[in-house]
Amino acid sequence: MKTTTFGVDLAKRVFQVHWVDMDTGEINRRQLKREQLVTFFAKQAPALIAMEACGSAHYWARRFASFGHQVRLIAPSFVRPFVKRNKTDVADAQAIWEAAQRPEMRFVAVKSEAQQAVLTLHRVRAQLLKMRRMQINQTHGLLYEFGAAVHRGSHSMSDAARMLGELADALPAMVIDTLREQLQRIEALTRDIRAIEHRLAAWLRQDEGATRLAAIPGVGLLTATAAIATIGEASTFRSGREFAAFLGLVPRQSGTGGRVKLLGISKRGDVYLRTLLIHGARAVLSHPKHLSDALQRLLARRPFNVVVVALANKTARTIWALLAHARTYQSGYVAHAA
Structure with missing residues (x-):
């Protein structure tokens, strides 16, 4: 038996639910009050519930997971292309349901x-x-x-x-x-x-993870705690580069006809954590006596702010590696190919 997928448009008091009956193919739409929403999903068989990663989404994700459901949170920017014509609660719930069906859809980790x-x-x-x-x-x-x-x-x-x-x-x-x-x-x-x-x-x-992150140069109290709370689960990202892209620390791309042009950083994702990483990188570069040879050579041929962003990108990848592989920071560590 296939698992039913529900698309839920969250609100403060009135919620909209969209799902398709897996046996008959019938499209169902239902409007529920806040207290009715809990009762509705408590009675449902284990299903997949998709929601936008907006206000109160993590609370409802934990609540639905306690009923045995599988929850998927989708960034609002990924849901928007599936909204047809006028934006209504019914259209939003259907768009969330359709976005959850996409095989390459990226989901947001549920925060504790x-x-x-x-x-x-x-x-x-x-x-x-x-x-x-x-x-x-x-x-x-x-x-x-x-x-x-x-x-x-x-x-x-x-x-x-x-x-x-x-x-x-x-x-x-x-x-x-x-x-x-x-x-x-x-x-x-x-x-x-x-x-x-x-x-x-x-x-x-x-927190053991935050303590390990605080050992990275340029990562202090604020960056370590914010990184742990923002990432949620490191397994959400397949690599450190994906995490850096999530923070907007990679170049934007513009290409056609097989030619790709790299622009400035995308500045997408979490602005607060990206700001902390850039400030931390700037603090590291302000002490030239303790810089590695690679950073000194980079400073010699590139503008200072470019090196700051490059170091922030490297710090973001290091944060992901420490969390994803449960490692401690080692100065001068070099990854070996498998």
Whole structure:
């Protein structure tokens, strides 16, 4: 007996399900409420359930897997070509069902609760950093209007507090009080950011894979934990190059008539992890005394930013190799052909 494939269009309250009866060939469409969706799939025989990798997809994937179903998550960009004419919930569910039938379709690994929790910390930290940067820039601008030039960066808040004290007699009290409250908000954001980093560090010490990744040059606390949480399962990618392509660290291609032209990096995939890898590579290259001969030769003939991306690509492949083959990092390791 063949396994039935269900295409589910996720939503907050109203879900759309599409499937085809394997015995009769009848096309079925059904709209279900949130509480009805769980009951519906709990009663079904083990089946293949396909969904878009969107909000709450990993939660529902774990929930359906607990019922004995096989779950496949598909990137929304891979589902879009199968949507016919108008975009509706019915059309989306059918498109998901059709995309799941393709033999070469790429699927997204289902994340565990722990991996989603780590990503939650990263997302909150990134937002707090953005808010702190906005507050600092505004404080610098407001002080500059009164002739106080503060150095750039988050470490200049002590200078800002000192200058604010010097201007206390020259400015209205309401301005001084408001700017002091602004400095207090910046300090509170800094404390919150450090608290999140302490939680990530505690999780890294408990996770064996993240600890192995942290040994790679250019991979620190943020990159190691974000990589573990983003990849999910290393077996999702067939090679390190596929993982690098997933992160957008490979050239875009444009070709016709048998001629292929390589362009800049594609910048597809996870922007956050790609940014961390590039920052890590830039930090490694900023210490030329500790660079390998290969990197020094590459720096001699290629622009600095090109070498940064190349090193980030190599770091991404190394991350995949360590996770896929359960290895530890070895400096100067050379892979041998089978």
